[in-house]
Amino acid sequence: MTQESLQDQPSMLLVDDDEVFTQVLQKAMQKRGFLVQVAHNVAEAMSMYVDESPEYAVIDLRMPGDSGLALVRHLHQLDNQTRIVVLTGYASIATAVEAVKLGATHYLAKPADADQVLAAFERTEGDVNAPVPENALSVNRMEWEHIQRVLQEHDGNISATARSLNMHRRTLQRKLNKHPARK
Numbered sequence: 027m028t029q030e031s032l033q034d035q036p037s038m039l040l041v042d043d044d045e046v047f048t049q050v051l052q053k054a055m056q057k058r059g060f061l062v063q064v065a066h067n068v069a070e071a072m073s074m075y076v077d078e079s080p081e082y083a084v085i086d087l088r089m090p091g092d093s094g095l096a097l098v099r100h101l102h103q104l105d106n107q108t109r110i111v112v113l114t115g116y117a118s119i120a121t122a123v124e125a126v127k128l129g130a131t132h133y134l135a136k137p138a139d140a141d142q143v144l145a146a147f148e149r150t151e152g153d154v155n156a157p158v159p160e161n162a163l164s165v166n167r168m169e170w171e172h173i174q175r176v177l178q179e180h181d182g183n184i185s186a187t188a189r190s191l192n193m194h195r196r197t198l199q200r201k202l203n204k205h206p207a208r209k
Contacts, residue, residue, distance in 0.1 A: 035061040041071045041097060042086035042113070051084065054140035068092035072100055079105035084143055085130075087114035087121055093182060095124055102129025111146045113138055118174035173201060 038060040042048045045066065052062045060082065065071035067089050079101045085094040094112060101108050112125040117135040125133050132146035173191065180186040184202070188195040 035059055036082060037080040038062045038082040038084065039065065039071060039075065039080040039101075040084045041065045041068065041089070041094065042084075043067060043089040044086070051140060051143070055143075058140065058144065068094065068097045071097050075101065075104060077104070079108040081108065082147060083108055083110045085110060085112050087112055087125070088116050095121070095128055098125055098130050099128045109147045111143055113143075119171050120175040120178045124178055170201075173198070177202075 036059070038055055040048055040052055040055070040062055041064075042051075043066050048064050048066070052064055055062050063074060063080070065074060068091055071085075083097075083101055085097050087094040094114075098110055098112060101110060106129065108129075110130045112122075112130045112133045113136055114121065114133075115136040117133070122133040132149050134142060134146055138146075173187070176190050177184075177187045180190060184198060185195055188198040191198065
């Protein structure tokens with residue numbers, strides 16, 4: 027490729043601690059015409075983008091170190107036109123709301139493929155035809171959502187969250203290490 031054709035490609039930042047997933051998604055996005063840079067944690071990604079933001083970003087929510095939400099805020103502050111999709115295997119209503127408030131375009135639960143990510147970038151408005159569930163959330167799912175909301179209120183501080191929930195810190199850590207309960 028020539029230098030000119032590389033400059034014409036839209037830039038994308040892909041941040042996930044799962045190296046195999048990043049390799050697969052990077053190749054898929056490169057085939058779709060993106061110039062992709064990869065980072066495996068928030069600090070690494072922030073050091074790559076100090077003064078300007080990529081046009082597109084795919085950010086994992088839960089990684090060692092800072093949460094992907096910190097990077098969403100950082101990129102959005104650099105350029106509020108950056109299209110950001112947050113991916114997570116630990117989806118919750120609280121983190122989805124926070125991601126959108128901080129500047130994410132969309133929020134997807136893993137596993138998600140390249141076509142789903144591209145479709146999420148294109149979403150600019152809500153969907154009035156989105157299905158409304160007929161059944162209420164299960165008790166286990168409501169507990170998971172409540173824990174996630176309280177954790178967000180305490181900026182991810184496990185000890186403060188445990189105190190707020192009147193729960194032992196180790197019990198809270200065990201609950202957080204489990205996958206979210208099914209809806």
